[in-house]
Amino acid sequence: xxxxxxxxxxxxxxxxxxxxxxxxxxxxxxxxxxxxxxxxxxxxxxxxxxxxxxxxxxxxxxxxxxxxxxxxxxxxxxxxxxxxxxxxxxxxxxxxxxxxxxxxxxxxxxxxxxxxxxxxxxxxxxxxxxxxxxxxxxxxxxxxxxxxxxxxxxxxxxxxxxxxxxxxxxxxxxxxxxxxxxxxxxxxxxxxxxxxxxxxxxx
Amino acid sequence: xxxxxxxxxxxxxxxxxxxxxxxxxxxxxxxxxxxxxxxxxxxxxxxxxxxxxxxxxxxxxxxxxxxxxxxxxxxxxxxxxxxxxxxxxxxxxxxxxxxxxxxxxxxxxxxxxxxxxxxxxxxxxxxxxxxxxxxxxxxxxxxxxxxxxxxxxxxxxxxxxxxxxxxxxxxxx
Numbered sequence: 001x002x003x004x005x006x007x008x009x010x011x012x013x014x015x016x017x018x019x020x021x022x023x024x025x026x027x028x029x030x031x032x033x034x035x036x037x038x039x040x041x042x043x044x045x046x047x048x049x050x051x052x053x054x055x056x057x058x059x060x061x062x063x064x065x066x067x068x069x070x071x072x073x074x075x076x077x078x079x080x081x082x083x084x085x086x087x088x089x090x091x092x093x094x095x096x097x098x099x100x101x102x103x104x105x106x107x108x109x110x111x112x113x114x115x116x117x118x119x120x121x122x123x124x125x126x127x128x129x130x131x132x133x134x135x136x137x138x139x140x141x142x143x144x145x146x147x148x149x150x151x152x153x154x155x156x157x158x159x160x161x162x163x164x165x166x167x168x169x170x171x172x173x174x175x176x177x178x179x180x181x182x183x184x185x186x187x188x189x190x191x192x193x194x195x196x197x198x199x200x201x202x203x
Numbered sequence: 204x205x206x207x208x209x210x211x212x213x214x215x216x217x218x219x220x221x222x223x224x225x226x227x228x229x230x231x232x233x234x235x236x237x238x239x240x241x242x243x244x245x246x247x248x249x250x251x252x253x254x255x256x257x258x259x260x261x262x263x264x265x266x267x268x269x270x271x272x273x274x275x276x277x278x279x280x281x282x283x284x285x286x287x288x289x290x291x292x293x294x295x296x297x298x299x300x301x302x303x304x305x306x307x308x309x310x311x312x313x314x315x316x317x318x319x320x321x322x323x324x325x326x327x328x329x330x331x332x333x334x335x336x337x338x339x340x341x342x343x344x345x346x347x348x349x350x351x352x353x354x355x356x357x358x359x360x361x362x363x364x365x366x367x368x369x370x371x372x373x374x375x376x
Binding site: 009010011012027028029030031032067069084085088090093096097100141142143145146147148149150152153154155156157158159160163164167168172173176180183 | 235236238240247248249250251252253255256259261263264265267268271272300301303304307308311312314317318320321322323324325327328329331332333361364367368369370371
């Protein structure tokens with residue numbers, strides 16, 4: 001049975017002899033590997049998600065930076081950074097940072113887990129909504145890097161020795177790892193499996 | 204209406220991409236902002252944050268930030284400019300499709316717009332601490348976001364794909 005597979009990068013449709021994964025084929029326009037589904041989408045996404053969820057704890061517990069002014073040191077975590085922004089009256093930017101640093105990572109971990117679980121529980125319900133949820137998760141993931149970029153700018157600019165210094169903290173490395181792991185988790189998930197009826201083609 | 208091609212989009216995108224590359228160079232090589240505290244001041248380039256992070260033992264974080272804010276945008280803008288230039292001249296060498304595919308995969312990792320918000324947050328935090336003077340690097344970044352966003356907006360990736368050649372291939376039986 002021949003099959004039509006759309007390239008996931010350039011959307012060109014190619015005719016394949018079958019859906020079976022053993023055939024190695026590449027898109028004749030962009031060279032992308034043509035597959036009916038990504039390999040092991042559930043296992044890979046779970047693995048990366050679990051790693052991200054574990055690192056999420058130290059990312060929020062440990063300080064992302066320490067501000068030292070005239071010998072007085074003050075540590076700041078992701079959450080206390082947002083609080084300080086709210087406290088200083090900059091509520092617009094504080095809200096942006098709140099969404100990017102706190103809501104988005106949670107949405108990615110919880111949302112992707114829900115998508116994976118729902119592949120087995122009532123898979124026929126709400127497919128359209130779940131596809132949309134996946135697109136949102138995929139799109140918003142990178143915005144969590146705001147705090148990391150802010151940190152690198154502060155570390156670049158505030159190096160006045162004894163007077164004022166900003167140093168990075170271990171929470172920052174953990175947080176950056178969460179962002180990267182959830183980005184990879186989203187890209188290893190295959191949204192096409194949301195639409196599979198029971199068994200996948202070629203299985 | 205689902206989709207309509209904008210006339211002259213490729214040329215406009217090409218111009219904006221060249222402008223973005225120039226602004227990216229200025230943004231990274233000129234003084235970003237000067238920070239004054241207790242009579243001491245310090246002007247710094249934005250890229251020195253990466254060096255400081257590596258020196259302080261945060262190499263993985265520093266390299267990730269360098270990749271997302273400098274290297275990936277540089278690679279993406281220059282590659283995108285090259286693809287636009289070739290399609291503008293009506294050429295479609297066989298490597299162009301795979302090149303554009305790699306650019307599409309790289310694109311989410313080029314985080315200039317996210318970086319700009321990071322800049323805003325940093326400026327707000329610093330302005331509460333001390334006097335700051337915004338330098339040429341800051342304004343170049345601001346311009347860069349405008350030109351690069353407009354350049355990606357000027358042309359839909361479908362327009363580029365439609366101009367790239369499809370290799371004739373016999374389906375293995």
